[in-house]
Amino acid sequence: MVIPVETFVLPTAAQGTLQARIQQMVAEGILSGRFRRGEKLPSSRRLAAHLGVSRITVTLAYTELLANDYLTSRGRSGYFVSDNAPEPPDFGPLAPRRDKVDWSSALAQRYTTQTRLGQGKPADWASYRYPFIYGQADATLFDHANWRLCATKALGIKDFTTLTQDQYDADDAELVTFIARHTLPRRGIMARPEEILITLGAQNALWLATQLLATQRPTAIENPCYPALRALLHQADAHITPVDVDEHGLPPGAIPDGTSVIFTTPSHQCPTSATLPRARRHDLLTRAAELGAVIVEDDYEFEMSFLGPPSPALKSLDEDGRVVYVGSFSKSLFPGLRLGYLVGSAEFIAEARALRASVLRHPPGHIQRTAAYFLSLGHYDALVRRIGRALGQRRRVMEHAIAQHGLEIAGKGAHGGSSFWMQAPTGTDTAALAETLRAKSVLIEPGAAFFAGNAPPTNYYRLAYSSIPAERIEEGVAQIAAALAPATNQG
Incomplete structure (x- = not known):
């Protein structure tokens, strides 16, 4: 590993000649443990240009450090931290810091206590x-080779603008087009590009929907349900009413009067995996219309319907524009991808786009374009x-x-x-x-x-x-x- 030249800064308070100060700078880097054995130093020419000194000054400093066994020279390869360089001192554990900030009053809001997620999932x-x-992803099932090829393709000159340019609030047009023409029609959903927003996974999509629809409003959720959704709603100060699910999922008749927003997982209820029957889906839409409520449909795992064709999305039965649809590629590809999408009326998506832009602009261009290639070349369907x-x-x-x-x-x-x-x-x-x-x-x-x-x-x-x-x-x-x-x- 080459030590970046930017890490070399001459100490302003040091005494002595420039050569001595350069020696001190390098030696202190080694003694502090910042520069490790075997790491390569910048060339004398490059370090001299960076520090604004003559090359001979740097060469003399390197030569002195070489004589003292701080550095070693490897032919024409340059200078490296010697294997015999002094070991950084071990000062033991740092003394405990006495934090004088009263965080119980300094924090305007807490998030760590709002969910019990993470149980049973150690990092290893x-x-x-x-x-x-x-x-979690199964490495034995994932298509490593084709994902790597698509990622390399997305790094090409043709996609340079998509990869590097700040798109502000725009999304990758190819990815949006694929979702509109291929992914959503499989769920019975027809949507225009202005009705689709790319998100950093379903979690980000749910956060956007929660902030825009449920803040300080009466909200019905399934019980049991995805714990992180409940946490998001608490953060938005939503007035939550849990509705107990049965073997068929959410019962529409149990949704209380006055509800403004309904969150549901009709394809695979989380966590019971119950599937909402078609008749009950119509009843849910009818109940939402009676209430004047908006429904947020989290359609996770619909791709995993290997026992039979998936039931149509609730959004596909929606004639009033009251269903906001949440989809994700993270579950079917790999959770670390963090790529999902929101589908809804153009007015809602415009607000969601503006909110997303205020927080993170847009998901990374390279990830979007890699996914677009993986999807459009047929690798995604084969993987599913x-x-x-x-x-x-x-x-x-x-x-x-x-x-x-x-x-x-x-x-x-x-x-x-x-x-x-x-x-x-x-x-x-x-x-x-x-x-x-x-x-x-x-x-x-x-x-x-x-x-x-x-x-x-x-x-x-x-x-x-x-x-x-x-x-x-x-x-x-x-x-x-x-x-x-x-x-x-x-x-």
């Missing part, structure tokens, strides 16, 4: 043998089919193992998906269960975070099969059953 989840966790086949196999193994070991499914989805919503015996604390299982290299997701209220049920949990090989599923389920055995036998 891939090192666990039985990771039944949701929303491959993932669907793999998940279908894993689901069959999972269902068999769950039945064999006597575990109880609370919701498994009619069209597919990537997880089962599970119910442990009454009185079970699945957060404690998760900790017990983690010690045995088994990861599950406790379910309490999905429920509203201060006393959520503790006996639900989610088992996902998107990140675990089929051959490990049965043994992992057996471990879960063994950990639950005392509670099962007691019940």
Whole structure:
């Protein structure tokens, strides 16, 4: 690694000649640990130009450091920090800093306590043998080669403007066109470019919708639901009413009078995976019209409908323009992509675009153009089919193992998906269960975070099969059953 020349600044308060000060600057960099053994220093010509001194001055300083074994010379390759250079001193742990700011009063608002997300998902989840966790990419299924080719293509001269220019509030035209002509029609949705906004994943799309629609307004959400949505609504000071879902999803008749905004996941209810029947979708639209309410439809995982064709999106049945549609490529490609989209009436999208621009302008041009190539060249559809086949196999193994070991499914989805919503015996604390299982290299997701209220049920949990090989599923389920055995036998 070459040490950037910009890191070299002559100490203004140092005494001595320029040569001595350059020696001191380099030596202090090595002694402080900023310059490490084996790292290459800038050439004498480049450092001299940067510091505004003569080249011979830098050469003499380097020569002295070479004699003192701070540096070593490798032929025509230049100067490097010597392997025999003095070790940086170890001062031990830093003394604790006494922060004099009263953050309890300095912070205008807190966000860390508004969600219980993150349970059961350690950063090193891939090192666990039985990771039944949701929303992580499986490296064995992803199309690395073609994604790399598309990323390289997006770096070409042809796409230089898209890659480098600040588009202010505009999106990649090719990506928007593909979504309008190919992605949305598969969900029965027809939309113009001005009715589509690219977002940094579904989370960003939900935040935009929440800020624009739900701030200090009566809002109905599913219970249980995606925990981060509830946190977003709390941040917007929305007046939240949780509506309990049943085996078919959100019951429209339970939405209270006075509701202004309704958030729903009709294709795969989060987390139960229930699919809203067509008749109930019409009832939901009718109920929203009666209330004069707007519906925000989070259509996550519709691509994972490998058991049968996905049901039409709620937005496709909307004749009043009251449904705002949230889609994402992050789940079907990889979660780190952070690329999604909002679809709604042009007036709503214009406001969402302005709000997005005030925070982050637009998603990175290179990511948008890479995704546009990956989609338009057919790699995305091939990947979704491959993932669907793999998940279908894993689901069959999972269902068999769950039945064999006597575990109880609370919701498994009619069209597919990537997880089962599970119910442990009454009185079970699945957060404690998760900790017990983690010690045995088994990861599950406790379910309490999905429920509203201060006393959520503790006996639900989610088992996902998107990140675990089929051959490990049965043994992992057996471990879960063994950990639950005392509670099962007691019940």
